[in-house]
Amino acid sequence: MNILDKIVVDKRKETDLRKSLIPVSQLENSVLFARETVSLGKALRNSSTGIIAEHKRRSPSKSEINQGLNVQDVARGYENAGVCGMSVLTDGKYFGGSLDDLLLARASVRLPLLRKEFIIDEYQIIEARAHGADVILLIAAILSKEEIKTFSELAKSLDLDVLLEVHNEAELQKSIMPSLDMLGVNNRNLKTFEVSLDTSKSLSKLIPDEFVKVSESGISSIEAIKNLKPYGYQGFLIGENFMKTDNPGENAKEFIKQLS
Numbered sequence: 001m002n003i004l005d006k007i008v009v010d011k012r013k014e015t016d017l018r019k020s021l022i023p024v025s026q027l028e029n030s031v032l033f034a035r036e037t038v039s040l041g042k043a044l045r046n047s048s049t050g051i052i053a054e055h056k057r058r059s060p061s062k063s064e065i066n067q068g069l070n071v072q073d074v075a076r077g078y079e080n081a082g083v084c085g086m087s088v089l090t091d092g093k094y095f096g097g098s099l100d101d102l103l104l105a106r107a108s109v110r111l112p113l114l115r116k117e118f119i120i121d122e123y124q125i126i127e128a129r130a131h132g133a134d135v136i137l138l139i140a141a142i143l144s145k146e147e148i149k150t151f152s153e154l155a156k157s158l159d160l161d162v163l164l165e166v167h168n169e170a171e172l173q174k175s176i177m178p179s180l181d182m183l184g185v186n187n188r189n190l191k192t193f194e195v196s197l198d199t200s201k202s203l204s205k206l207i208p209d210e211f212v213k214v215s216e217s218g219i220s221s222i223e224a225i226k227n228l229k230p231y232g233y234q235g236f237l238i239g240e241n242f243m244k245t246d247n248p249g250e251n252a253k254e255f256i257k258q259l260s
């Protein structure tokens with residue numbers, strides 16, 4: 001079994017357990033469920049830099065990125081740096097994140113927040129809303145076309161933006177539908193961890209113009225972004241490059257200053 005399959009097996013077990021403990025009605029009654037969301041898609045369209053900065057403590061491809069920071073400080077640092085949005089990993093087992101991280105980020109900033117998660121059940125979308133997310137990620141590699149449709153339509157009905165992530169042409173072809181806001185190309189193959197920015201370059205022409213294009217993973221230089229912009233990318237999702245430093249916010253600030 002590849003790592004992605006393993007993650008999905010664990011995620012199903014975890015989600016079933018959560019569902020048995022916290023009913024949807026309880027999530028729907030939370031204070032955050034009624035909050036007005038902010039659109040990441042709009043923020044990216046109106047930005048000349050388009051940085052989405054991620055909170056990531058570790059990952060299956062890098063066991064230790066940074067375990068010593070407070071998510072609140074990271075969130076405030078990113079906001080102060082002028083990022084368009086923040087991505088918060090909520091998977092515990094493989095990425096060391098939690099829904100509490102999302103909650104604390106929400107309490108700290110007004111930025112659009114993305115719940116970075118392996119979504120395989122509608123319940124996780126309700127959870128995302130109830131913990132302060134503005135955007136959900138859907139990963140084409142682990143979902144059927146029908147699931148992408150049901151999940152993205154549910155998200156839209158909850159006023160959440162949808163970022164759909166692909167890694168190859170087949171995933172892209174099966175996924176294109178009106179209920180998506182942003183199309184993300186993951187430069188990292190989630191099954192092998194290989195990273196190449198050429199993935200973003202080659203898939204860009206197949207993405208219709210109505211979707212905001214986002215390039216994800218392996219971006220660590222201004223140069224990389226300057227190279228991707230001519231391919232129509234308006235969003236750039238950066239994790240490790242900021243998180244590996246002692247002060248991700250300051251790092252992002254310097255990065256954005258150099259970009260603009």
Ligand SMILES: O=P(O)(O)OC[C@@H](O)[C@@H](O)c1c[nH]c2ccccc12
Pocket residue numbers: 054056116117118139165186216217218219237238239240241
């Ligand atoms: O740390 P990087 O290489 O800058 O990558 C960030 C982000 O793109 C990556 O964490 C990611 C992209 N898609 C995902 C899906 C699940 C978990 C993580 C991810």
